[in-house]
Amino acid sequence: xxxxxxxxxxxxxxxxxxxxxxxxxxxxxxxxxxxxxxxxxxxxxxxxxxxxxxxxxxxxxxxxxxxxxxxxxxxxxxxxxxxxxxxxxxxxxxxxxxxxxxxxxxxxxxxxxxxxxxxxxxxxxxxxxxxxxxxxxxxxxxxxxxxxxxxxxxxxxxxxxxxxxxxxxxxxxxxxxxxxxxxxxxxxxxxxxxxxxxxxxxxxxxxxxxxxxxxxxxxxxxxxxxxxxxxxxxxxxxxxxxxxxxxxxxxxxxxxxxxxxxxxxxxxxxxxxxxxxxxxxxxxxxxxxxxxxxxxxxxxxxxxxxxxxxxxxxxxxxxxxxxxxxxxxxxxxxxxxxxxxxxxx
Amino acid sequence: xxxxxxxxxxxxxxxxxxxxxxxxxxxxxxxxxxxxxxxxxxxxxxxxxxxxxxxxxxxxxxxxxxxxxxxxxxxxxxxxxxxxxxxxxxxxxxxxxxxxxxxxxxxxxxxxxxxxxxxxxxxxxxxxxxxxxxxxxxxxxxxxxxxxxxxxxxxxxxxxxxxxxxxxxxxxxxxxxxxxxxxxxxxxxxxxxxxxxxxxxxxxxxxxxxxxxxxxxxxxxxxxxxxxxxxxxxxxxxxxxxxxxxxxxxxxxxxxxxxxxxxxxxxxxxxxxxxxxxxxxxxxxxxxxxxxxxxxxxxxxxxxxxxxxxxxxxxxxxxxxxxxxxxxxxxxxxxxxxxxxxxxx
DNA sequence: AATATAAATTTTAGCGCTAACATTACGCCG
DNA sequence: CGGCGTAATGTTAGCGCTAAAATTTATATT
Numbered sequence: 010x011x012x013x014x015x016x017x018x019x020x021x022x023x024x025x026x027x028x029x030x031x032x033x034x035x036x037x038x039x040x041x042x043x044x045x046x047x048x049x050x051x052x053x054x055x056x057x058x059x060x061x062x063x064x065x066x067x068x069x070x071x072x073x074x075x076x077x078x079x080x081x082x083x084x085x086x087x088x089x090x091x092x093x094x095x096x097x098x099x100x101x102x103x104x105x106x107x108x109x110x111x112x113x114x115x116x117x118x119x120x121x122x123x124x125x126x127x128x129x130x131x132x133x134x135x136x137x138x139x140x141x142x143x144x145x146x147x148x149x150x151x152x153x154x155x156x157x158x159x160x161x162x163x164x165x166x167x168x169x170x171x172x173x174x175x176x177x178x179x180x181x182x183x184x185x186x187x188x189x190x191x192x193x194x195x196x197x198x199x200x201x202x203x204x205x206x207x208x209x210x211x212x213x214x215x216x217x218x219x220x221x222x223x224x225x226x227x228x229x230x231x232x233x234x235x236x237x238x239x240x241x242x243x244x245x246x247x248x249x250x251x252x253x254x255x256x257x258x259x260x261x262x263x264x265x266x267x268x269x270x271x272x273x274x275x276x277x278x279x280x281x282x283x284x285x286x287x288x289x290x291x292x293x294x295x296x297x298x299x300x301x302x303x304x305x306x307x308x309x310x311x312x313x314x315x316x317x318x319x320x321x322x323x324x325x326x327x328x329x330x331x332x333x334x335x336x337x338x339x340x341x342x343x344x345x346x347x348x349x350x351x352x353x354x
Numbered sequence: 355x356x357x358x359x360x361x362x363x364x365x366x367x368x369x370x371x372x373x374x375x376x377x378x379x380x381x382x383x384x385x386x387x388x389x390x391x392x393x394x395x396x397x398x399x400x401x402x403x404x405x406x407x408x409x410x411x412x413x414x415x416x417x418x419x420x421x422x423x424x425x426x427x428x429x430x431x432x433x434x435x436x437x438x439x440x441x442x443x444x445x446x447x448x449x450x451x452x453x454x455x456x457x458x459x460x461x462x463x464x465x466x467x468x469x470x471x472x473x474x475x476x477x478x479x480x481x482x483x484x485x486x487x488x489x490x491x492x493x494x495x496x497x498x499x500x501x502x503x504x505x506x507x508x509x510x511x512x513x514x515x516x517x518x519x520x521x522x523x524x525x526x527x528x529x530x531x532x533x534x535x536x537x538x539x540x541x542x543x544x545x546x547x548x549x550x551x552x553x554x555x556x557x558x559x560x561x562x563x564x565x566x567x568x569x570x571x572x573x574x575x576x577x578x579x580x581x582x583x584x585x586x587x588x589x590x591x592x593x594x595x596x597x598x599x600x601x602x603x604x605x606x607x608x609x610x611x612x613x614x615x616x617x618x619x620x621x622x623x624x625x626x627x628x629x630x631x632x633x634x635x636x637x638x639x640x641x642x643x644x645x646x647x648x649x650x651x652x653x654x655x656x657x658x659x660x661x662x663x664x665x666x667x668x669x670x671x672x673x674x675x676x677x678x679x680x681x682x683x684x685x686x687x688x689x690x691x692x693x694x695x696x697x698x699x
Numbered sequence: 700a701a702t703a704t705a706a707a708t709t710t711t712a713g714c715g716c717t718a719a720c721a722t723t724a725c726g727c728c729g
Numbered sequence: 730c731g732g733c734g735t736a737a738t739g740t741t742a743g744c745g746c747t748a749a750a751a752t753t754t755a756t757a758t759t
Contacts, residue, residue, distance in 0.1 A: 027715055038739050043717060053737065068505050073482045074422035075715035078744045083419065093463075094447075099439030115479075118438075118463060134460075137418045160413055246647040275647065282627075282652045302591040302620065307627045372745055383709050388747060398707065420745035423714045 026069045034063040046071065077139070086328060087117045087140040089131055091212065096300050097270075097317060098146075101168065104321025105144060112329055114141070121146070123212045123243075129154045136161055142328045148174040149213045164331040166324040170214050171343045179331070180341040181324045185214045188313045188346045189221030192267055192295055195311075195348055197229055201265035201293055204231060207252045207277065208239035208269040215269045218297060222267055236260050239269075249276020250283075263292060265354060271296035271303050274310055278353065282307075293354035308352035316344045371414045379408040391416065422484070431673060432462045432485040434476055436557065441645050442615075442662060443491075446513065449666025450489060457674055459486070466491070468557045468588075474499045481506055487673045493518040493525070494558045509676040511669040515559050516688045524676070525686040526669045530559045533658045533691045534566030537612055537640055540656075540693055542574055546610035546638055549576060552597045552622065553584035553614040560614045563642060567612055581605050584614075594621020595628075608637060610699060616641035616648050619655055623698065627652075638699035653697035661689045 032039040037056055045052045045060040052060075063069070077083040086109055090098045102118070109116055117138055121128035129151045135143065136157065142164040148171075150158075158165055158177060165178040172184045196204055204226060208219050219239070226232040238256045242248060249272060257263065268274035274296030281288050288294055288308050296303060299314040323342055330337060377384040382401055390397045390405040397405075408414070422428040431454055435443045447463070454461055462483055466473035474496045480488065481502065487509040493516075495503075503510055503522060510523040517529045541549055549571060553564050564584070571577040583601045587593060594617060602608065613619040619641030626633050633639055633653050641648060644659040668687055675682060 025715090028717095029715080039715090040717075040740080041738055044738085047717090051737075056737085068502075070478075070481050070484075070506070072423070072484055072715055074419040074428065074484065075744090076717075077419035078417070078423055078714090078746085079716040080718080081744070093438045094441060094444030096439060099437075102439075115483075133415075136415050139415075139417055139419065157413075161415075247650040250650055276650060279650050279652055305592040305595055305621060305624055307624050370745090373747095374745080384745090385710080385747075386708055389708085392747090396707080401707085417745055420714090421747075423716085423744090424746040425748080426714070 025072075026067045027072070028069075030067055031060060031063045031069050034067060035059040083115075083139050083141055084113055085115045085117050085138055085140045086325070087119075087132075087135040087138065087143040089119055089121060089128060089135065089143065089145040091123045091146055092120050093118055097298050097315075100317035101321035104318040104323075105325040106321075108322055108325035108329060114329075123210055125149075125151050132157060141332055142166070144168055144324050144328065147213055148176060148180070164328055166328055168320050168324045170217065171341055173213065173217060176341060178340065179324075179327050179337065181320055181327065181344065182342075183315055183320075183344055183346045184221075185217040186221030186224070188297070188315070189218035189223075189267075190225045191346070191348050192297070192313060193222040193225035195350070196265050196267065196293065196295065196354065197225070197231065199293070199354065201354075202231060203233075203236070203260070203262050203264050205236040205256050205260060205263045205266040206238070206269070207249065207256060207266055207273050208237075209242055209244035209248055209252065209273055210270075211239050211241050218269050219267075236263065244270055244272050246272050246276040246279070249273035250280035251276070253277040253280045265289075265293035265295070268294065268296050271298050271300045271310060271312055274312070274353075275302065275306060278306060278308070278310070289352065289354050295354040299349050303349075304351070311351045311354040312349050314347040314349045316346070319344055370417075371412045372417070373414075375412055376405060376408045376414050379412060380404040428460075428484050428486055429458055430460045430462050430483055430485045431670070432464075432477075432480040432483065432488045434464055434466060434473060434480065434488065434490040436468045436491055437465050438463055442643050442660075445662035446666035449663040449668075450670040451666075453667055453670035453674060459674075468555055470494075470496050477502060486677055487511070489513055489669050489673065492558055493521060509673055511673055513665050513669045515562065516686055518558065518562060521686060523685065524669075524672050524682065526665055526672065526689065527687075528660055528665075528689055528691045529566075530562040531566030531569070533642070533660070534563035534568075534612075535570045536691070536693055537642070537658060538567040538570035540695070541610050541612065541638070541640065541699065542570070542576065544638070544699065546699075547576060548578075548581070548605070548607050548609045550581040550601050550605055550608045550611040551583070551614070552594065552601060552611060552618050553582075554587055554589035554593055554597065554618055555615075556584050556586050563614050564612075581608065589615055589617050591617050591621040591624070594618035595625035596621070598622040598625045610634075610638035610640070613639065613641050616643050616645045616655060616657055619657070619698075620647065620651060623651060623653070623655070634697065634699050640699040644694050648694075649696070656696045656699040657694050659692045659694045661691070664689055 028039045028042050032042045041052060041056060042060050045057050049057055088105060117135055117140060119131045121131055132154050144166045146169050148167050167176050167180045168182055170182040170185050171180055206219055206222060208215050223232055238252055266277060268277055274294055277294050278288060281292060286292050296310050296312040299312040303310040303312050327337060373384045373387050377387045386397060386401060387405050390402050394402055433450060462480055462485060464476045466476055477499050489511045491514050493512050512521050512525045513527055515527040515530050516525055551564055553560050568577055583597055611622060613622055619639055622639050623633060626637060631637050641655050641657040644657040648655040648657050672682060
């Protein structure tokens, strides 16, 4: 049970342990305590120890707001992604985290839910934290947001895709149209000829994947608009099954389907199981992103493996270098992808 | 391309637009601008408008650090969960967000990855932000962390489970042991007799689910240690298949398996598909959490539906009421669960 | 019109920390 | 042993905002 004084939020605090309390107890100035905590190598060992003891004894917790205000630096990187819950971005986030945390940076994370409006308002909100840098997903954003970011004059890394619109500052990702094209070439090589396409969410990257895929089919004289089914609804496993059902209704003769992400592909495979359609013999299915479950579904799913962790890690590393004052020779990095062939296509 | 002045981080800022710039331009005092932005009903309409214009013209972005420092309140709620990428917690987070965002609160989120150590260090880190409140997962935590939270003297809501250890402050969730027990009773009622149990991750809540399940089996004289297989490895779909394979090796006569979460259950179903074991005729399978995909896998998965969104929403509402100074009559809320019977068991 | 009351606004004083500069202590050399 | 460079510590001032108190202005009441 909570027994003690509850700080009155919204009143002038008293009784909070501050740097000067620690300073008083350890018999040095506040500034020295600050240095003992943030640049320990700059104070003598005995001071370092006395300060550590005082911090412990008093239960001192530094106040980031004060630090940020005084230091004109927040030690915070804002990360703007469509959805933290998405397994795709989770890997990216780990990559960012593994670089930021050891460097003493916090991450401020938020979801856009694939909406340009939500992205704009989220970025506005994040700017009030005065982050030292920002990592945002994708190359496309509202013009006003672009201006806001330029006005903020902080380093920005755009992640996930390269080669779409011109980047604002730094850029790390893969070419989604090339990845889509690679999948199309693979399917054609394997002998599939009546190839369908399923897409949901239809953010810019899904669109580019599908465009790249279709362009290759077109080049081979195998494109057919009737075989492409997309929706702006959020992508779910169940939706994959429904979309496949729709698509087959209009194209009973399909011999393969490219799903613009693995979730849809799972749903499509489930639908085939229910209809006793043998995959890949009667219908081949491929996905995109190569999520954890793709290796163990039946049949195992052919997909495009994207370097998610490395995208996050590289983006954060570039950010750190920029924050250290370095001028990057290569502000745009294409990390490439790998086609993971398995049993489903 | 970034053209303009890059703020030197770590130097005294100049040239940032501040409240007083807005005040000067709109011909009122800084304090009035502050009120115009934060309590608009307390200033005259014309001032409100002039301020809005000046904010627009100057591109003013408030500085949260300054606000937090001056106001002794951060408008931040720290949220400590095992893994943001987990679909389970995603729903909880949405519930929290839907209450916090309209109330003007930010969420500071972090993962413990089911580790008590990581939880401790995360909470320490979060306390440096001086959040106005904290929402943490589960009832169990390191004793030192418990003391830290008490010393911080902020409202705390522990979420996900009720009825385990005594709560620190407020508490919202379900009883995992009761939920496990309910599943066991259901399986016994359906006539299953040689029932196995699979568990991974084995955080406290998984343990309680399994314990509740086994207690009921025991009461019915159907418990058997050999039929329980658990691991502390993180739970994944693929692991579910491997664990089932192991379990069947030692217990070829099983007629049902309870998986302590849906991911494992998916893997178990896949493994059955590969082995041509008919579910549920030869082997029934049940999961826990009722994730999105559980309704459309083949066969559809019997699971325990937990009120994830409502847990988050309720927790945040209790937090808001507490921050408004209210004394809660009911600091512990059990939201209950529902057994979702489907085809797999 | 005088007074009481409420509403709108300003003034003052800091929140807790760190950048920049100032000072002191210490070792080392000629 | 004085002078000098370096390392260690201290002093000053202020980051941008808001709580609280003080003041001015508008509105109601008699």
